[in-house]
Amino acid sequence: MRIGVYLAHPRPGSFNGALFDAVVDELRGLGADVRAHDLYAEGFDPALAAAETETVADGGPSVDDLVQAHRAEVAELDALVFVHPNWWGMPPAMLAGWVQRVLVPGVAYKLGTADGEPAGLLKAGRALVLNTSDTPAERERDEFGDPLQRIWSACVLPYVGAVDVRRTVFRTVTGSGEAQRAAWLREARELAAALLDPPAA
DSSP states (O other), X not given: OEEEEEEOOSSTTOHHXXXXXXHHHHHHHTTOEEEEEEHXXXXXXXXXXXXXXXXXXXXXXXXXXXXXXXXXXXTTOSEEEEEEEOBTTBOOHHHHHHHXXXXXXXXXXXXXXXXXXXXXXXXXXXXXXXXXXXXXXXXXXXXXXXXXXXXXXXXXXXXXXXXXXXXXXXXXXXTOOHHHHHHHHHHXXXXXXXXXXXXXX
């Protein structure tokens, strides 16, 4: 399987970085063809250009070589993994910009009319989202409605063809001890490995 793993955290040595490293190591150890991307380290530019705001017609190739390379690669992947913190109920701007610049019409979906139903174009029917958070689960659910769940499982991934969307939140990270973090890293490896399981009959 060809699997894209994307990290969106600006600080070297973050726990998000440790999750990313664990996932990449586990998948490669199991024989997957892993395309690992630390978006901050790569210098990905998340700022959407005016020419890239088309939502229906194919916009054509990007003038940004890195964006174009990501578009070409994502079209060939079998699964996607995103690792990022929960910031204000949103992914970091870096990852939001990646979605807006890479998952474009003609690459990730096809839309006949602005109010029509999209046809997902990605081969990646399976996706895993790993989030870190300092918000307790009950508060996230009861006060905020878990906006990241809606973003990934309703607004983004099914739109581009990922019908099997899995998400796990590791919380609360600030103040967590070494043993807890080690357990979370083991869990991340297990979740990554499960991406290689054959589809249920």
